[in-house]
Amino acid sequence: MTLVTKYNLNNKAGNAIIKFFNKHSNLSISPLPKNIETGRKYMDKMNLSRLLYYKHRILVHNNKEYFINYQPVIKYIENLLSNPEISQLFVYDYKKLEIENEQSYGEQYTGNWWKKAKESILSVAYILSIILYSDATTTDTLGKGSLHPIYISLGNIPTWRRNKENAKQLLGYLPILSAKDEREKKSSEFKKLVRETFHNSIKFLLDPLFTNDDDDGDGIELKIDNEIFWFFLRVSTIICDWPEACTFSLTYKSTNSNYPCHFCLG
Secondary structure (H helix, E strand, O other): EEEEEEEOOOOOHHHHHHHHHHHHOOOOOOOOOOOHHHHHHHHOOOHHHOOEEEEEEEEEEEEEEEEEEEOOOHHHHHHOOOHHHOOOOOOOOOOOOEEEEEEEEOOOHHHHHHHHHHHHHHOEEEEEEEEEEEOOEOOOOOOOOEEEEEEEOOOOOOOHOOOOOOOOOEEEEEEEOOOHHHHHHHHHHHHHHHHHHHHHHHHHHHEEEEEEEOOOOOOOOEEEOOOEEEEEEEEEEEEHHHHHHHHHOOOOOOOOOOOOOOOOOO
């Protein structure tokens, strides 16, 4: 959309860019709208000043600096909820779903975990379900080489609406470390550094959601439809492929290892 607005491209040219990107990128989830018309409508509703990328140095390795390129997570959530098409469908409380008198599960907010989480907080507060999408790739979006994109959405939004392009956001790009040679690449020290860098990067991105300096306790306040609501955050789902699931849970990536399952060491 930046190219379209900066160079005043028509819809035909913009749609060609989207088609080319989706065809040649190796992202499992495209961050682009389905077409330029949809993208223009979305941009008309959003406050672009909130969505500027920032840069944070996460470490220096082999005399090379590694940065996270990111959007402030709270600003993104506020911007997402400023869209009336989304805020009107936003679900605040647990909903028990029954089909033919049997309990069923269809959304995040119909699960038992949501019910238990809601019972563990004050009655005046609500659960905000965080969903992360992770997919390591190679991209030149920010003039970089290998980067690791992280997307975010909310489980409070019904699945059918959450699957639309403007209900999720590219939160940021995590750095992918480079070894100086094959020997370092295979060393346990380097592998440990890669894992630590990944987790430190995730912590940096999500810390604003879980750090509250107020005396009232944890949680954050968000404005939805001109009303202030108090939320407690829960990372409910992380969607990624097998190697990344192992990285998230600090388990071994080989299927022949003693602990190949990412549930074993949780």
